[in-house]
Amino acid sequence: MKRLSIADVAQRAGVSTTTVSRVINDVxxxxxxxxxxxxxxxxxxxxxxxxxxxxxxxxxxxxxxxxIPRFEGIFHSYFAMQVIKGIGIAAERSRFDLLLHITDGxxxxxxxxxxxxxxxxxxxxxxxxxxxxxxxxxVVLNHYLEDLPVNCVxxxxxxxxxxxxxxxxxxxxxxxxxxxxxxxxxxxxxRLDGFVNAMKTRKLPLPEGYLRYxxxxxxxxRKAVEALLAMKHPPTAIFVASDDMxxxxxxxxxxxxxxxxxxxxxxxxxxxxxASQARIPLxxxxxxxxxxxxxxxxxxxxxxxxxxxxxxxxxxxTELVERQSCRQTWLER
Amino acid sequence: MKRLSIADVAQRAGVSTTTVSRVINDVxxxxxxxxxxxxxxxxxxxxxxxxxxxxxxxxxxxxxxxxIPRFEGIFHSYFAMQVIKGIGIAAERSRFDLLLHITDGxxxxxxxxxxxxxxxxxxxxxxxxxxxxxxxxxVVLNHYLEDLPVNCVxxxxxxxxxxxxxxxxxxxxxxxxxxxxxxxxxxxxxRLDGFVNAMKTRKLPLPEGYLRYxxxxxxxxRKAVEALLAMKHPPTAIFVASDDMxxxxxxxxxxxxxxxxxxxxxxxxxxxxxASQARIPLxxxxxxxxxxxxxxxxxxxxxxxxxxxxxxxxxxxTELVERQSCRQTWLER
DNA sequence: CTGAAAGCGCTAACAA
DNA sequence: TTGTTAGCGCTTTCAG
Numbered sequence: 154m155k156r157l158s159i160a161d162v163a164q165r166a167g168v169s170t171t172t173v174s175r176v177i178n179d180v181x182x183x184x185x186x187x188x189x190x191x192x193x194x195x196x197x198x199x200x201x202x203x204x205x206x207x208x209x210x211x212x213x214x215x216x217x218x219x220x221i222p223r224f225e226g227i228f229h230s231y232f233a234m235q236v237i238k239g240i241g242i243a244a245e246r247s248r249f250d251l252l253l254h255i256t257d258g259x260x261x262x263x264x265x266x267x268x269x270x271x272x273x274x275x276x277x278x279x280x281x282x283x284x285x286x287x288x289x290x291x292v293v294l295n296h297y298l299e300d301l302p303v304n305c306v307x308x309x310x311x312x313x314x315x316x317x318x319x320x321x322x323x324x325x326x327x328x329x330x331x332x333x334x335x336x337x338x339x340x341x342x343x344r345l346d347g348f349v350n351a352m353k354t355r356k357l358p359l360p361e362g363y364l365r366y367x368x369x370x371x372x373x374x375r376k377a378v379e380a381l382l383a384m385k386h387p388p389t390a391i392f393v394a395s396d397d398m399x400x401x402x403x404x405x406x407x408x409x410x411x412x413x414x415x416x417x418x419x420x421x422x423x424x425x426x427x428a429s430q431a432r433i434p435l436x437x438x439x440x441x442x443x444x445x446x447x448x449x450x451x452x453x454x455x456x457x458x459x460x461x462x463x464x465x466x467x468x469x470x471t472e473l474v475e476r477q478s479c480r481q482t483w484l485e486r
Numbered sequence: 487m488k489r490l491s492i493a494d495v496a497q498r499a500g501v502s503t504t505t506v507s508r509v510i511n512d513v514x515x516x517x518x519x520x521x522x523x524x525x526x527x528x529x530x531x532x533x534x535x536x537x538x539x540x541x542x543x544x545x546x547x548x549x550x551x552x553x554i555p556r557f558e559g560i561f562h563s564y565f566a567m568q569v570i571k572g573i574g575i576a577a578e579r580s581r582f583d584l585l586l587h588i589t590d591g592x593x594x595x596x597x598x599x600x601x602x603x604x605x606x607x608x609x610x611x612x613x614x615x616x617x618x619x620x621x622x623x624x625v626v627l628n629h630y631l632e633d634l635p636v637n638c639v640x641x642x643x644x645x646x647x648x649x650x651x652x653x654x655x656x657x658x659x660x661x662x663x664x665x666x667x668x669x670x671x672x673x674x675x676x677r678l679d680g681f682v683n684a685m686k687t688r689k690l691p692l693p694e695g696y697l698r699y700x701x702x703x704x705x706x707x708r709k710a711v712e713a714l715l716a717m718k719h720p721p722t723a724i725f726v727a728s729d730d731m732x733x734x735x736x737x738x739x740x741x742x743x744x745x746x747x748x749x750x751x752x753x754x755x756x757x758x759x760x761a762s763q764a765r766i767p768l769x770x771x772x773x774x775x776x777x778x779x780x781x782x783x784x785x786x787x788x789x790x791x792x793x794x795x796x797x798x799x800x801x802x803x804t805e806l807v808e809r810q811s812c813r814q815t816w817l818e819r
Numbered sequence: 820c821t822g823a824a825a826g827c828g829c830t831a832a833c834a835a
Numbered sequence: 836t837t838g839t840t841a842g843c844g845c846t847t848t849c850a851g
Binding site for chain 2: 201202203204205206208209214219221223228229231233234235237238241242244245250251252253254255256257260262263264265370371372375397401404405407408426427430431432
Binding site: 501502503504505508514515516517520539541542543544545 | 820821822823826827828829
């Protein structure tokens with residue numbers, strides 16, 4: 154039993170293969186009569202076009218490459234899966250295929266794809282250069298690449314941090330500290346930067362001790378909050394650069410008899426699913442990770458379809474999610 | 487500037503396209519001399535074969551489909567990304583492509599793939615039936631499908647739970663309770679089943695109140711542990727069906743003045759990255775999720791290559807990771 | 820060990 | 836609106 158081809162359909166429907174091809178691709182004009190007959194025959198025969206043949210003949214693959222760099226961190230975070238979800242659903246809707254590669258920075262599915270999405274740049278620098286050189290349409294997620302002629306879609310971490318400061322000020326806080334993320338990452342850096350900037354702009358004091366360096370790991374957060382709590386003038390609020398660390402910060406504070414939010418307000422960043430489920434639901438900054446994936450895909454699609462030429466650089470807004478880990482300073486304690 | 491083809495390489499190397507094809511596919515016998523010349527030419531020209539053409543001519547795609555059902559839970563867990571990693575790295579090594587689909591249960595990349603991996607069965611029941619009907623090679627992950635003629639690779643949750651009981655017994659515990667996961671999932675069900683079975687086999691008492699039903703969510707864990715702690719005879723140890731819930735259990739216990747592990751031993755399940763970073767590093771059950779992905783891929787590959795016919799059903803062992811959330815009962819408290 | 824030539828299944832000029 | 840036909844770039848018999 155041979156796999157059936159477009160010729161079988163054509164024969165059974167009493168038309169040429171061209172006509173069948175036309176109804177498959179929903180292209181040009183086909184008489185209502187013929188279209189119906191072909192569609193019926195396709196259904197009856199349960200015919201599916203051979204994608205490889207389509208790609209070869211059409212000179213395009215209808216496939217987007219998704220490159221995930223092979224560094225451990227990316228597999229541990231809430232991040233990657235959300236982004237994949239956004240990309241995946243967008244691709245499904247556009248009837249595009251997604252070719253997944255967990256790359257060590259060398260392999261690349263050139264020829265098999267019309268364009269490529271970099272889930273991150275770390276470890277993919279060379280591949281990225283190559284796509285630029287060879288003019289392969291591409292988009293980089295999660296990194297704002299100022300100077301490179303590449304499309305990119307990232308989160309506005311700076312503005313997110315700024316909003317946190319404004320929110321805490323609105324609640325009456327003046328002594329605000331921060332526990333940073335890993336400053337080797339753009340997210341860590343920008344969240345700190347946005348925080349410091351906002352504090353300066355708002356003319357709030359920022360004693361040196363109020364800046365505590367973490368690395369997104371729980372132990373670093375514990376160390377930081379312990380130091381903060383041990384200060385002569387401990388802060389009344391802490392902006393923690395990730396939800397995981399923020400939750401741990403609350404744990405440590407409570408175990409030391411410091412009540413949250415009554416005596417200490419905490420704000421996180423990420424909006425992990427767990428943040429809302431915690432004993433003290435965490436006030437945090439929501440980033441639309443799946444949106445980032447979706448927009449990355451759609452930006453790339455526009456380029457692939459020739460509807461865009463200039464590099465597009467998107468910075469997605471965040472949203473402050475008010476829950477129960479913060480409190481106005483003027484409420485009785 | 488046209489894309490270069492196998493003919494260009496053949497011409498420049500002074501051989502036929504057949505010979506070039508032979509060295510590309512590392513097949514049949516080619517004289518050392520010719521092989522060298524062709525390889526050089528390929529490198530010099532930076533030639534890459536057109537995958538679509540290869541697939542069409544060879545009648546196979548060298549591509550495996552990866553189907554992720556589109557239900558929310560799958561994107562929230564630590565689970566999916568680890569499995570993807572395992573599959574992805576294995577695929578890379580075998581020089582296979584991975585076609586990713588976030589499916590709503592209707593779309594299917596038939597024709598574009600040689601075989602398919604189901605990351606889960608929920609929501610994919612019909613697609614699975616279809617692959618069986620059409621004899622498309624497939625493998626199901628994370629579900630042990632007893633009765634279906636399908637390859638599957640899953641975690642041995644029952645044995646994992648049993649090991650926990652044995653471990654706690656070894657530490658001298660006799661009053662052991664459990665907080666279950668969502669019993670609508672196979673993991674939740676099997677972990678409970680393994681626990682109950684072990685307790686019976688070991689002739690340990692299992693008062694009704696020692697079985698507390700959770701759903702993998704934090705609130706359910708809090709409710710459960712509060713009830714447990716309020717009992718006339720609270721347990722000396724609790725087996726919690728997930729790390730997230732176990733960590734929350736510890737939080738609640740400590741906030742009620744119950745010391746962990748001195749007064750209460752806790753064991754989790756999953757070995758989340760966070761489990762080891764917590765204030766009280768969590769003793770838990772490690773499941774080799776990336777291994778599951780890898781083995782799933784390799785099982786499928788064997789079928790695709792015609793090296794296997796019978797359905798293979800694998801149940802992967804777990805490993806108890808001893809950390810600091812448990813303690814012997816005979817130590818002074 | 821090598822090459823000529825016949826497809827693989829589809830699309831897209833071009834002609835009708 | 837429809838059909839004829841020439842490829843798309845590669846693999847693989849088959850004969851040499």
